[in-house]
Amino acid sequence: MSSEQDHLKDTDTEARFEFKKEQNAAVKSDKGLTEEIIRMISEDKDEPDWMLERRLRALKQYQNMPMPTDWPGQPDLTQLDVEEIVPYIRPDVDQREGVDDWTDLPDEIKDTFDKLGIPEAEKNALSGVGAQYESEVVYQNMQEQWEEKGVIFCNMDKAVQEHPELVKEHFMTTCVPPSDNKFAALHGAVWSGGSFVYVPEDVTVEMPVQAYFRMNSEGMGQFEHTLIIAEEGSEVHYIEGCSAPKYGTHNLHSGGVEVFVGEDAHVQYSTVQNWSKNTFNLNTKRAICEENGTMEWVSGSMGSKATMLYPCTILKGRGATDTHITIAFAGEGQDIDTGAKVYHNAPDTSSTIESKSISKDGGRTNYRGLVHIADGAENSSTAVECDALMFDNESTSDTMPYMEIEESKVDVAHEATVGKIGDEDIFYLQSRGLDDDDAKKMIVAGFIEPITEELPIEYAVELNRLIELEMEGSLG
Amino acid sequence: MARLELSNLHAEVADGDEKILEGVDLEVESGEIHALMGPNGSGKSTTAKVIAGHPAYEVTEGEVLLHIEDDEFGEDIEIDEDQRTWNLLDLEPNERAALGIFLGFQYPAEIEGVTMTNFLRTALNAKIEEREELFEEEDGDSDEDEAEDEGFESSPMEGPADEGEIGVAEFQEILQEKMEQLEMDERFAQRYLNAGFSGGEKKQNEVLQAAILEPSIAVLDEIDSGLDIDRLQDVSTGINALPDEQGTGILQITHYQRILDYVEPDHVHVMLDGEIAKSGDASLAEELEDKGYDWVREEVYGTA
Incomplete structure (x- = not known):
């Protein structure tokens, strides 16, 4: 450990919250978002020029786009000041690529993961863990039989170095370009860490891949990028969990997820999100699904101050299928605005959206969804079901299920229920x-x-x- | 032995001043079968709900007492002299359940997503735990509170550390045995609690729950409504087993004589206008069948 790091550690004397760990960072960029910062991030990662150029292009797009403020009933983002968030921080580990053995991790990081149950997951022989502490993946492990099959599961930064052709083709190009929305552009400029998953043709990854993301530095944003490429006839289940401790200033999480589902491929992407109650969680997640491919999103949104998250599937090929299962929990002071977007762009495509939300102690949940069935997408079907459960009269729940149906030969179903938790049900169980x-x-x-x-x-x-x-x- | 004692019980709807019970006196002892009959709106169901502690009713006068003897909960739980009489009105519904009160609902709640097995085992363990707390000496509380505050202290991956007194395997055996006795299809165990159950299945399920929770006093609110004759016999067999096998005292609320042919009462009470107007033995029910409630009204108040 260098004296510079010791010094940083010594000056860090602010009050601690329960799981907040002392910062021990090697590089900490200046506050505010400038071209210099972007260059510094890229240089520190030793990135190729093409990635730097993509970052700078995204930064320009970010700077030119207005903050989204005109959505009906959208969460209040006025307290979010992106300029105040230090976008990049790197944990102090010897190897920049991360460590492969649990025992090489610094104690404080291990301690945090212990509390999140990572070692148990490992013990349970789940197939691979990429645990993100701060912005870098520091722990990677993968079972050998996968490598033999040609499966790639690594840190996104490492993928830029080692799999440039795959990344160049798929990284924020056709799926989530930076121009998609202001936070996608921000993400494109400052992204760091995340996971890269590549599953070759006809390979099935039976056990779930999992990755944990955790912010642990005050005022720091987290911008991890996940890129999943499932080739023809392959199958993979990717699971991501998030948990962050509580901090004084507003944190921003703006992740990006891109999924390419090949012909006859099947991808399930599951998240359990539990950001601390001061985090703005503004993500862009999208999948493109080829002929007869299947995409399944399973999302649990528990934490954050405000979440805006609408995983999107583009059903591009004939016979492609999408399933969304979403659950949101909003407690005091939380505004969880989640939903789903599905574009039926080919015939015989189908989608099923099931959303459950719970609001309590004045929290608000909103289901915001869009199903678009394009002209010519014959024999497509969609079924949307939204159920909301409220604990008390102070809590609110809204439902905004938009449908844009341009084709007449389709099957569209929608159901919504909103209810308060039943006193008779509670009494029955109490009795x-x-x-x-x-x-x-x-x-x-x-x-x-x-x-x-x-x-x-x-x-x-x-x-x-x-x-x-x-x-x-x-x-x- | 246990004895439930209602004395001079007055109750009204909590958010109104509509009086429903106007001085109910009633005693039910372990092993006895009582039938509580009466026309619609006479206060039978309210009596049941007030005994169990339904929050929609406010007791304005009178008492609901439960007397228990020192061996009521077996050898494991020692009941001191000063813990033999409980004023149920001071207790939460789950505490009353822990003391051995069971209410069989006329309209059981449907709880989606919760399997019968999960629900019943959780309920049984909650009851055992609550009972231990009620009869515990004054020490030892603090440890438990601390553990609960710790949040992530036990890993979330491991799930709740406390599996409860009755483990999954042991419970499966109990459940299977009781379901066989009631001739219930074993697939019930994995169905969601009452969700999509027919009227008859729900009533059968109420009796099953009583059989598993082994109450001291079971109040069964119109358990016979909506039952066809075959199911009525199954349910009656289940009810009869409660006093015979567990010594449960039964307070059976019903409109009709029909179920009393299968579950023969030791005592019959007729409720009119929020009071017990007349009590007698099983023959009273038969007389009612012939003469109707107006007969009681006439006899008690001198008017029809």
């Missing part, structure tokens, strides 16, 4: 011996059961546990 809290927890667990049954057992348990903690109010 059997459950106390008031446990009765409510059981009702909520049942309400989200369609989501949890989609997840591997470890994540189902974690999701339930997170919701229980939210309901107890014991998370920051």
Whole structure:
């Protein structure tokens, strides 16, 4: 450890929150977003020129786009000041590519991961872990049999170096270009870390890939990029979990996810998001699905101050299928605005969207969705179901399911329910011996059961546990 | 042995001043079967809900007491002299359940996404735990509180550390045995609690729950409504098993004589206008069948 780092550590004397770890960073960029910062990030990562150019182009686009403020009922973003967020920070590990062995990780990072249960996941022999602490992937592990099959799972930064052709072709080009929205442009300029997954033709990755993201530096944004390429006839389930401790200033998370689902390929992307209650969580996630491909999104949004997240699937090839399963939980002071977007651009495509939201103690959830069926996308079908559960009269829930149907030979179904948690239901469970809290927890667990049954057992348990903690109010 | 004692019980709807119970006196003891009959609106269901602690009703006068003897909960739980009488009106519904009160609902709630197995095991364990807390000595509380505050102290991957008194395997056996007794299809165990159950299945499920939770006193609110004759027999068999096998005292609320042919009551009470107007033995129910409630009204108040 250099004296510079010791010095940084020594000057870091602010009050600690429970899981906040001392910063021990090697490089910490100046506040504010300038071309210099972008060049510094790129240089520090030793990136090829083409990536630097993409970053600078995205920065210009970001600077020229207005903040989105005109969406009906959108979360309040006025407290978000991107210029104040230090976009990049690197944990102090010896190898820039990360470490391959758990024991090489610094103790404080291990400690944080312990509390999140990463080692247990490892013990359970899940197939690979890429755990992101700050902006770098510091821990990578992958089972050998995958490598033999040609599966690539690595840090996104490493992919830029080692798989430039694949990255050049797919990185923020046809799927999520920086011009998509202001935060996609920001992401394109400052992205750092994340995962790259490549599954060759006809290879099935049976066990879920998982990655954890965690912000741990005050005022820092997190801009990880995930790129998944599933070639023809392949199959993969990617799982991402997020948890961040509580901080004083407003944090920004603006991740980017791009998924390429080849012909007859099947990708499931699952997230359990639990950002701290001061985080603005503004993501762009999109999949392009070729002929007879299947894309499944499973999203749990628990944390954050405000979330705007609408995973999108473009059903490009005939017979492609999309499934969205979304759950949102908004407690005091939270505004969780999530939903789904599906573009049916080919015949015989189908989509199913199931959204469940829970609001409590004045929290707000909103389902915002768009299903577009293009002229000529014959025999396509879509089914949208949104259910909202409110705990009290202070909490709110809205539903904004937009449909744009340009084709007449289609099957469209939509159902929405909004209700308050039933007093009679609570009393019924209480009369059997459950106390008031446990009765409510059981009702909520049942309400989200369609989501949890989609997840591997470890994540189902974690999701339930997170919701229980939210309901107890014991998370920051 | 346990004894439920209602004395001079007055109750009204909590957010109004509509009086429903106007001085109910009633005692039910372990092993006894009581039938509570009466016309619509006489206060039968309200009596049941007030016993269980439904928040929609406010008790304005009178008492609901539960007397238990020292061996009521087996050898594991020691019941001190000063813990033999409980004023149920001071207790939460789940505490009443822990003391052995069971309410079989006329309209059981449907809870989506919660399997019967999960629900019943959770309920059974919650009841055991609550009972331990109610009869615990004054020490030892603080440890538990601390553990709950710790949040992530136990890894979220491991799930709740406390599996409860009755483990999954042991519970499966209990459940299977009780379901066989009630001739219930074993697939019930994996169905969501009452969700999409027929009226008859719901009632059967109420009796199953009573069989598993082994209450001291079970109040069954119109358990016979909506049952066809075959199911009525199954349900009746289940009800009869409660006093026979577990010593449960039954307070059976019904409109009709029909179920009393299968579950023969020791005592029959007729409720009119929020009070017990007349009590008698099983023959009273038969008399009612012949003469109707107006007969009781006439006899008690001298008017029809």
